Amino acid sequence: MTLRKHFDVLIVGGGPAGMAAGASAGESGLHVGIVDDNLRLGGQIWRSDNTDVVSPVADWINRLKSLPIEVLPETGVFQLLGPQTLLAEGRNKIFELSYKKLILATGARERFLPFPGWTIPKVMGAGGLQAMVKSGLPIAGERVVIAGTGPLLFAVASYLHKHGALISLLCEQASLSSLVRFASWLVRQPGKLGQALSLRKDLAGAHLAFNSWVVEAHGEKSLEAVTVSRNGKLQTMACDYLACGFHLVPNVELALLLGCALRNGYIEVDDLQQTSVPDVFCAGEPTGIGGLDASLLEGQIAGYAASGHSEKASQFLRQRDKQRKFAAALDHTYQLRPELKELVKTDTIVCRCEDVTYGRLRQENSWREAKLYARCGMGPCQGRVCGPATKFLFHWNPESVRPPLSPVRVDSFWAKFNNPAAELSAASGEK
Numbered sequence: 001m002t003l004r005k006h007f008d009v010l011i012v013g014g015g016p017a018g019m020a021a022g023a024s025a026g027e028s029g030l031h032v033g034i035v036d037d038n039l040r041l042g043g044q045i046w047r048s049d050n051t052d053v054v055s056p057v058a059d060w061i062n063r064l065k066s067l068p069i070e071v072l073p074e075t076g077v078f079q080l081l082g083p084q085t086l087l088a089e090g091r092n093k094i095f096e097l098s099y100k101k102l103i104l105a106t107g108a109r110e111r112f113l114p115f116p117g118w119t120i121p122k123v124m125g126a127g128g129l130q131a132m133v134k135s136g137l138p139i140a141g142e143r144v145v146i147a148g149t150g151p152l153l154f155a156v157a158s159y160l161h162k163h164g165a166l167i168s169l170l171c172e173q174a175s176l177s178s179l180v181r182f183a184s185w186l187v188r189q190p191g192k193l194g195q196a197l198s199l200r201k202d203l204a205g206a207h208l209a210f211n212s213w214v215v216e217a218h219g220e221k222s223l224e225a226v227t228v229s230r231n232g233k234l235q236t237m238a239c240d241y242l243a244c245g246f247h248l249v250p251n252v253e254l255a256l257l258l259g260c261a262l263r264n265g266y267i268e269v270d271d272l273q274q275t276s277v278p279d280v281f282c283a284g285e286p287t288g289i290g291g292l293d294a295s296l297l298e299g300q301i302a303g304y305a306a307s308g309h310s311e312k313a314s315q316f317l318r319q320r321d322k323q324r325k326f327a328a329a330l331d332h333t334y335q336l337r338p339e340l341k342e343l344v345k346t347d348t349i350v351c352r353c354e355d356v357t358y359g360r361l362r363q364e365n366s367w368r369e370a371k372l373y374a375r376c377g378m379g380p381c382q383g384r385v386c387g388p389a390t391k392f393l394f395h396w397n398p399e400s401v402r403p404p405l406s407p408v409r410v411d412s413f414w415a416k417f418n419n420p421a422a423e424l425s426a427a428s429g430e431k
């Protein structure tokens with residue numbers, strides 16, 4: 001069944017940025033919609049905690065509930081239909097969502113890098129393991145090695161530790177000197193310094209290693225041990241889970257499909273979060289990996305600006321600019337070291353969906369060739385995992401996007417072609 005809905009302001013993504021955008025745009029009394037592919041609002045950080053009545057997320061949920069905002073959960077936008085109209089797939093429905101203003105708040109995902117053994121069961125994304133524990137996976141007493149780069153590793157380690165996991169080792173590939181420089185920068189942001197110190201306190205007793213990274217995961221049917229390079233020396237240790245993540249990559253695919261320009265890998269926006277495409281705004285992690293505060297500030301600016309209240313938006317600009325500097329410092333501190341390119345062996349799988357090895361990919365010269373001749377990036381994840389990995393390994397540019405943005409049912413896919421009304425409006429330029 002196809003349902004048509006029209007919004008004054010449509011927001012794609014119901015994480016912190018999308019919720020803040022909705023609460024701000026909704027104040028004006030306009031018809032605002034938030035569409036998110038998860039069961040509950042909250043995004044990566046809040047979606048499993050948003051039933052708690054006293055959490056910060058509850059304040060945002062209550063603000064949203066007090067406004068005439070329509071939320072479409074479990075609905076993913078996967079395609080453009082015509083001018084200012086998107087196609088989205090819900091559980092049993094297809095939605096044609098048209099808008100006057102669009103705010104993209106599609107967040108970010110973890111970056112994974114291939115190494116021998118990374119496809120063994122119980123080698124997981126750090127955020128992925130955290131999400132599974134939040135959904136009920138028992139972790140108490142399990143030995144966990146955490147490896148990669150970025151502040152998410154500490155947040156995950158602290159969470160797992162609180163739930164009874166034994167954190168055998170946390171390997172951060174960044175050097176101690178760059179982290180010390182980052183810490184001295186954090187002194188200017190007391191809130192963030194406090195968060196960092198509290199995470200460090202939570203992990204008192206856990207082994208932390210800098211200049212260190214995973215080299216190989218071992219195991220027959222499931223993970224048994226992991227070898228890490230720890231300050232230049234190899235060390236193998238038994239463990240039950242390996243949680244990996246190499247900072248985050250922005251979800252820019254929908255913005256690219258709409259024609260939004262990129263700058264340094266992020267969606268380019270002006271002061272009021274307006275992209276290069278008229279009437280399309282972007283907020284949160286697609287414009288820079290800056291954390292929760294940045295997403296909330298950008299969401300509010302985008303929400304007010306899209307609903308015609310630029311003066312209200314401007315009250316957040318100074319704070320937002322400070323957060324942008326924080327995002328730049330994060331990128332600088334956690335940039336990937338070249339040694340990580342040496343981890344892959346000829347038979348290491350790089351594209352997990354299509355089982356394409358590093359050796360096979362070395363025969364190709366570009367992302368396009370790798371897709372055409374080796375099927376790299378052609379599976380269900382549509383290059384979301386191997387795209388950033390091949391960008392790092394080969395300097396390929398995986399930024400050509402094709403719909404559907406995610407795997408959809410056949411009837412949803414067909415809706416694009418079986419839609420005379422949409423074709424008519426597309427041809428005439430009407431909304």
Ligand SMILES: Cc1cc2nc3c(=O)[nH]c(=O)nc-3n(C[C@H](O)[C@H](O)[C@H](O)COP(=O)(O)OP(=O)(O)OC[C@H]3O[C@@H](n4cnc5c(N)ncnc54)[C@H](O)[C@@H]3O)c2cc1C
Nearest residue numbers: 013015016017036037043044076077107127284285291292
């Ligand atoms: C796996 C993971 C775990 C994290 N855990 C923590 C943590 O424990 N602590 C912490 O401080 N920070 C954590 N972060 C970082 C945190 O998510 C950010 O700092 C910030 O909260 C991002 O907010 P956002 O609204 O920009 O994006 P997100 O929270 O990512 O929200 C974006 C939302 O948009 C949805 N979406 C994307 N594309 C579509 C589409 N086409 N159609 C419909 N919906 C769509 C996504 O499913 C998601 O719900 C985590 C990040 C990741 C990737």
